[in-house]
Amino acid sequence: MTTISDPSAMTPEDPRWLSWFMQRRRFDRLSRKAQTGASLITDFAAGVYEMGYPGQRRGSYELSDIVKVSRSTGGGIINQIGQFEWVGNDVPRLDYDPVTLQPLGILIEEQRTNLLPYSSDFTNPEWTKIGASVSANAVNAVDGTLSADKIVEGASTGRHDATSNTVTAAATQYTASMYLKAGERNWVKLRLGASGILEGAWFDLATGAIGTINAGYSASIRDEGGGWYRCSVTFTAPAGNIFVGIHPCAVDGSINYTGDGTSGIYIWGAQLEAGPFATSYIPTEASQVTRAADAASVTTLSP
DSSP, X not given: OOOOSOGGGOOTTSTTHHHHHHHHHHHHHHHHHHHHOOEEEEETTTTEEEEEOTTSOOEEOOHHHHEEEEOSSOEEEEOTTSOEEEEOTTOOOEEEOTTTOOEEEEOOOOOEEEOOSSTTOTTSTTSEEESEEEEEEEEOOTTSSSOEEEEEEXXXXXXXXXXXXXXXXXXXXXXXXXXXXXXXXXXXXXEEEETTOOOEEEEETTTTEEEXXXXXXXXXXXXXXXXXXXXXXXXEEOSEEEEEEEEEESSTTOOOEEOOSSOEEEEEEEEXXXXXXXXXXXXXXXXXXXXXXXXXXXXXXXX
16 A cells, blocks of 8 residues: 655646545545534433434434334234233334343344244144143233133143144254243143154243253243243254144153143243244234344434
8 A cells, every 4th residue: 555645745647646535535524424423322221212413402202213113014022011012014123021121122033934823722723632622711821811721631641732733844943932831730841843753842831941952952941921931942844744732741851641631831822933043923813924024224313
């Protein structure tokens, strides 16, 4: 790189002059920007959103005035009272911690599809029951409505579960997730696998701990408040049908035991999506539902 020691001595005919001139213009623009740049304050906890310029009093704005979100569908959040809520198209999704109720910021996610129909209606025949039955609308769900079902073990020896299935692509990671709450049983297995493959991970709904994880799987659990946990398992699927199952268990590491005909766990919000982790819950009824991606931008206000 050539150093220009005295650029004032140059004329436009000097081959170095244009380079110096363009660099000088860029420096001047950056200097002016630094002198007049806007300040932005976003205090999610206090609900304060301010923008201003040097020498001017900052103005107060609504979050939607400052942050613009483009999303062609609705989307889910945990709201300020710790409940799941579905908001409309293009609404910024200010997400909250379900336990502390502290704001986590604006939720920005990629497009995902919930591949499981009847995601919160486990009484539907789409969910096959083996050694178990389902009692509808047994307790309040994560969204505050009386819509969480209870899976009740039969008085038989063996497995006790409800299972749904869908077609998946080969060599693709899938994540199954579900909101679960202890009833008379606190151990539960979330199954994810091909036909006849009863693998996945166990969870303790009394302590929020992850138990045994079968080889080739990963698992996570999140406290959703009110005794609810969102449990998830991830694995790489083969081609064909894969099954998502929920198994009340007597102990960690086994799905087989003798049921008493009345005990069980509470279930709500099942989801299966292509991806290495669970995203926000996407409610479904008779068909799969896609949540579009969020595209966010910060509004520029003139001084």
